[in-house]
Amino acid sequence: MRTLPPLTAIRAFEAAARHKNYTRAGEELGLTQAGVSYQIKNLEQRVGTLLFVRQGRSMELTLAGEALAPRIAQAFAAMESAFALLGENEDSVLSIACxxxxxxxxxxxxxxxxxxxxxxxxxxxxxxxxxxxxxxxxxxxxxxxSREATPELESHFLMDLGIAPFASPQFVARHPELQRANAAIPDEHRISTGTAWWQLWDEAHCTVRGAGGAIQTRGLEFDSQILDAAAAMSGNGIAILAPALFASEAAAGRLQRIGTAIARPGGVFxxxxxxxxxxxxxxxxxxxxxxxxxxxxxxxxxxxxxxxxxxxxxx
Missing domain, CATH: 3.40.190 (D-Maltodextrin-Binding Protein; domain 2)
Known part of the structure; x- marks a missing residue:
């Protein structure tokens, strides 16, 4: 167990040893001259020996003080260097979870x-x-x-979540009925039919799925929007995607949005x-x-x- 004296007293000693003046040491540390004197006396009591003696208007180090001062200065320099290095490392790399x-x-x-x-x-x-x-x-x-912000974290709204169906232009051309206003999207055309986003889309459009509204989980099933989109771009069906995240694919003609409607599940980026x-x-x-x-x-x-x-x- 370490038995170091209070850091405030050690800091006061280091500053007073450099300045040989309690007043100037106090100005550096935000203490009064009396405050520095109190900290030095506290330190002297802890170590059991005098560290300063007054000579005229200045304070001079005793032999014990002279032996201690350079080591304390080195220790503070080492701490300053460690914190400076920490700051440089901390500011130089940004890690993002996404x-x-x-x-x-x-x-x-x-x-x-x-x-x-x-x-x-x-x-x-x-x-x-x-x-x-x-x-x-x-x-x-x-x-x-997510739907809700995490209270214990700083949170900045980026954009609302919207979802819409997408397919390749070739797939849409083979199924002209999809181009009608409010066209229903049958299960057999859907990619990842079991995803919650399809269910939210149906709820927003009051769509009944399958017999009695049951979700028909057949065909291609993925656990990633990237894979859903890749399958859609290959002409394998219709994926339910966030338009904001697939704008480049749509602009390049690899994906075509079916209709202009968008559903809002309530999620927020x-x-x-x-x-x-x-x-x-x-x-x-x-x-x-x-x-x-x-x-x-x-x-x-x-x-x-x-x-x-x-x-x-x-x-």
Missing amino acids: FQTFATNFLAPRLGAFQLANPGIAVRIGVSNRYVDLDAGEADLAIRL RLVYPGVRQHSPKVRAFRQWLIAEIKQHLGADPDGLLRQHPPSAPA
């Missing part, structure tokens, strides 16, 4: 621009559909899709991080960049995703 679809379709193509604007920050993305423990330091921040990081320069830089990037990506925002909405019928 689910696969957002990481692949939104972040990865754009992070080069962030690095050009912030060359001193290296970015590491951890792709996971689980909620990482930010308070335990598993990542600096996370991008999450958020940027979250522990409160202790709210003043971190790297977190602040990424937050400002990401919010601006999303606004630019959505442009005129035809689906109204920049306005947070409760679950509702399709727009």
Whole structure:
């Protein structure tokens, strides 16, 4: 067990030893001259020997004080160096926890621009559909899709979740009935029929599925929006996707949105991080960049995703 004297007293001694003056030491430490004198006396009582003697208007170190002063100065220099190094390491790497679809379709193509604007920050993305423990330091921040914000974390709204059906243009051409207004989407055309997003889509459109409304889980089933979209682009059926995350595929003609309706399941994309990081320069830089990037990506925002909405019928 360590038996060091109080750090305040040690700090007062180190400053007084450099200045040879209690008043100037107090000005550096935010203490009065009497406060420094009290801390020095406290330290002398703990070590059992005098450390300063008064000579005229100045305070001079005793032999014990002269022996102690350089070692204390070295110790403080080592601590300052350690904290400076910690700060440099802390500010130089930004770790992000993100689910696969957002990481692949939104972040990865754009992070080069962030690095050009912030060359001193290296970015590491951890792709996971689980909620990482930010308070335990598993990542600096996370991008999450959820209905409710986590109270103990700083949270910034990014965009609302909207979902809509997509297929390849070739698939739509083979099924012209899909181009009718409010066309029903039969189970046999659906990719990952068991996903909750299809159920939410049906609820928003008052669609009855199968006999008695039962979900028909047959055909292609995946556990990833990326795989659903890949299957749809290959002409294998219709995937229910977030339009904001597949805009590039739609613009390139690899995916075609079926109709103009959108359902709002009530989920929200958020940027979250522990409160202790709210003043971190790297977190602040990424937050400002990401919010601006999303606004630019959505442009005129035809689906109204920049306005947070409760679950509702399709727009």
